[in-house]
Amino acid sequence: MDYRGYRVETGENSVIVYGVRDFNPVHTFECGQCFRWIRQDDGSYNGVAGSRAVNVSWDGERLVIYNADIDDFINFWFEYFDLGTDYSLIKKAVAKDDVMRTAVEHGYGIRILKQDIWEVMISFIISINNRIPAIARIVEAVSRMYGRAVFMDDTAFYTFPDAHSLATASLEELKVCRGGFRCRYMQKTAEAICSGEISLGELARLETNTARQELMKLPGVGPKVADCILLYSGTSTDVFPTDVWVKRVMEELYFKRKASFREIQDFSRKYFGDLRGYAQQYLFYYAREHKIGAGS
DNA sequence: TTGCAGGGGTCAA
């Protein structure tokens, strides 16, 4: 069948999608936006999103989502992989100089996943002062402890826990996940979400800056984490999460000197406009892969 | 083998 420009077929316990462009699972899953997609020996990825455990493979022509059917694709994965967005237009718009052309060429297969906002929120609180392998380990531990088992073939995977589960956990018990000082933030934030103090449903309706201010009321959510939450949940693209890597790459490639966070934010707004979230993602992936500024 | 510095950020002083 055809669905919004893609040809979709049923495979062996899987759905096969033809016509996907501007995609490469390595770029998309390893550009720092998500922590639950694990590369397998054959180059495919196992992952859990929502209440689904699947395997995703890509041969340059066919996107195969194993352990899913056409209904799942239409109701969930189409949106999750942002397949309604034409990334060739975005790339054309942000590749406005040699730096960006190189970055876009390097991460040509990045798509910004539309992840569950609650999961992104807790994942990026965990990311504070932490490295990717450790973040992935903690997210996995929390899911095993408080999530629900879902199966792919005979293997159990664990869904990301809901806010109630984290809000009602004891801090002592939560700390088994090895999150350290971040556990208190996770729990307090979970409480704020449960009590309705901050409504996740409302956020999408707010203007970006207002949503950002709302998010920053949560413990453990500062400017950088708030921008990540807005970008990776598909809520806003007019944010430019500025961590030390992005700061370094901007200083080295654009400013040619030290620059403040404020200067970088202002520059990104003026230079990339409402697409600065995408620009950030290409730059970030490029900077990490090439260790831009890693020595300074 | 052991010890120590510092990390993709936030908060409080």
Place this chain on the structure above:
DNA sequence: TTGACCCCTGCA
């Protein structure tokens, strides 16, 4: 503006 914060890794 600066240091502390948990835990882990890399490197003497």
